[in-house]
Every structure is written in C-alpha cells, then in structure tokens.
Amino acid sequence: PGHVQLLPPQNVTLLSKDFAMILTWAPGEGSPPDVTYTVRYESQDRLDRWMKVPHCKNISRSFCNLTCALSNLYVKVRARVKAVWGRSQSPWVKSQFKDYYSDVELAPPVLTLNVRDNSIHVSASFPLPTCVENLTWKYDLNLWEAGSKDKKKYEGYFRKDTVTINTTALRGNYCFSARALYESINLKHSEFSQPVCVLLNHKG
Numbered sequence: 001p002g003h004v005q006l007l008p009p010q011n012v013t014l015l016s017k018d019f020a021m022i023l024t025w026a027p028g029e030g031s032p033p034d035v036t037y038t039v040r041y042e043s044q045d046r047l048d049r050w051m052k053v054p055h056c057k058n059i060s061r062s063f064c065n066l067t068c069a070l071s072n073l074y075v076k077v078r079a080r081v082k083a084v085w086g087r088s089q090s091p092w093v094k095s096q097f098k099d100y101y102s103d104v105e106l107a108p109p110v111l112t113l114n115v116r117d118n119s120i121h122v123s124a125s126f127p128l129p130t131c132v133e134n135l136t137w138k139y140d141l142n143l144w145e146a147g148s149k150d151k152k153k154y155e156g157y158f159r160k161d162t163v164t165i166n167t168t169a170l171r172g173n174y175c176f177s178a179r180a181l182y183e184s185i186n187l188k189h190s191e192f193s194q195p196v197c198v199l200l201n202h203k204g
Contacts, residue, residue: 009093139178140178
C-alpha cells in the first residue's frame with residue numbers, strides 16, 4: 001500500500017487493572033483490517049525519552065501490558081501508540097500519566113482450601129505479573145456459617161501465608177471469602193472473592 005491518510009488510534013487510556021498496567025485503545029476511524037500498532041512509554045523522571053516496548057511493536061491487538069516493561073514502578077508514566085499500515089503511519093496519541101504504586105487496582109485472590117481432620121488450611125493465590133511478585137501483597141480472610149451474617153475475620157496475612165483454622169467446634173456449611181490488600185500511599189483492597197463453601201464435620 002502507498003501513502004494513505006491513516007487516522008490515529010482513539011480512546012487511548014492507561015489502565016491499572018488486576019495488578020497490571022495496561023494501555024488500551026480503539027482503531028482510528030476507517031482503519032484497514034490489517035493495521036498494526038506500536039507502543040512506547042516515558043516516565044516522569046526522564047521526560048521526552050520514549051522507551052521502546054519490544055513486545056508491543058507492530059502488534060495487531062489493541063492493548064499492551066506495560067507492567068514488566070516499566071523501569072520504575074514508583075514513578076508516574078504515560079504511554080503513546082501509533083497505527084502503522086504499509087508505509088503509512090498515523091500520528092502518535094498519548095495517554096494520561098499514571099503510576100503503578102498508587103494507582104494499581106487489585107483483583108480478588110483465588111482461595112484454595114485443604115480440609116484435614118480437625119483443621120482447614122486456607123491459602124490465597126494472586127494473578128500477579130512476575131515483576132511485582134516481591135511487593136508486599138496481603139490478604140484478609142472472612143469465615144462464616146452459611147446463612148449467618150456473623151463473620152470471623154482473619155486480617156493482614158502475607159500473600160504466601162496459609163491460614164490454619166481449628167474446625168473441631170465447627171459443624172455445618174462454612175464459607176470463605178478473601179480480598180487482596182496493598183499498602184501504597186493509602187491502603188487499597190480488592191473486592192472480596194466469590195465465597196467458597198465446605199461442609200465441616202458432617203456426619204453420615
């Protein structure tokens with residue numbers, strides 16, 4: 001294809017979602033179906049130095065996960081994207097500034113329950129990008145008897161901790177739910193996970 005007026009991507013947004021920093025956009029009006037996109041980012045401590053993002057060069061999808069490309073999770077960054085088609089290129093379009101540390105949005109953890117004779121071991125796993133594994137993620141756990149409003153709370157466990165609960169005195173259907181926590185400029189937390197329920201000390 002020769003030189004065609006290629007309209008820039010629209011709705012360019014830097015989102016923090018489910019522990020990740022993701023740039024999203026929509027194709028410009030009248031974009032050819034085989035158009036591709038290239039993304040770069042700059043951080044506030046080195047303005048006007050647009051860094052390449054190798055896994056988001058000439059991609060056909062309309063999002064780019066920037067989390068592990070960022071050199072510093074504590075500095076505000078913004079990204080830009082352009083459309084490429086043959087020898088035609090659209091102008092770059094920039095997103096707003098965001099920083100992972102204070103803007104990160106958390107997803108609820110996934111609970112694993114291990115029922116033993118007189119105890120239950122609960123652990124929470126988080127869908128984390130590898131580069132943020134060692135930040136201090138925590139979780140809160142709630143336990144209640146199905147149908148009851150009265151919840152027992154276990155708070156501030158580190159991500160890899162297992163909560164062990166003595167079940168000798170518990171009879172019936174008990175439910176567990178957890179939320180992820182992250183201490184940044186203020187305390188952030190996810191929604192609580194969907195309840196997981198188990199029958200304890202069930203006779204018969």
